[in-house]
Amino acid sequence: MDLWQKTEDELGEIGLPPPFWAFAWAGGQALARYILDNPELVAGKRVLDFAAGSGVVAIAARMAGAREVLAVEIDAFAIASIELNAALNGVEVATRLGDITGEAPPEVEVLVCGDVFYELPMTKRILEWLGRMDPDRSTILVGDPGRSYLPKDRLDHLATYTVPVIRSLEDSEVKRTSVYRYRAPVEQRPPA
Secondary structure, three states: OOHHHOOHHHHHHOOOOOOOOOOOOHHHHHHHHHHHHOHHHOEOOEEEEEOOOOOHHHHHHHHOOEOEEEEEEOOHHHHHHHHHHHHHOOOOOEEEEOOOOOOOOOOOOEEEEEOOOOOHHHHHHHHHHHHOOOOOOOEEEEEEOOOOOOOHHHEEEEEEEEEEOOOOOOOOOEEEEEEEEEOOOHHHOOOO
């Protein structure tokens, strides 16, 4: 049985959280593809992969020439997965365990986040945090297959991909997934 097919109860019995990091979510797959297709977006730049999961986007950024990549996750198992996946792909990705949404926005040229708008409390927290970033200093890329709380009014569409997904986790075997550039609402932009 594949790891992601274990139920939360089964994993809970042995003290493990659900393995959301055990596969590449649709938003991350689309972001990784977009970065590999457009390496100039990250080449020579500092990149932060927020809610990095298995690290697929962070790895793509390094492969596309990013100077530094930091993958941030709240799950220690995800951090271990990112480190293993980066090593298997022959790239160096720094990792950080923790929720950074309560901190000052990072000083990076590119911030990427895939599949993060799936529940309202998390979406509110992320949007508040992203709203504190200076959109003139950082490019914020979002990968999303149309999750419930996607802030469409704050996004500029860049590309759409059809990506394979796991039927037991999604409602189909493929998802049309888009990549967007996030733009803070005018009232949330930092003063000049």
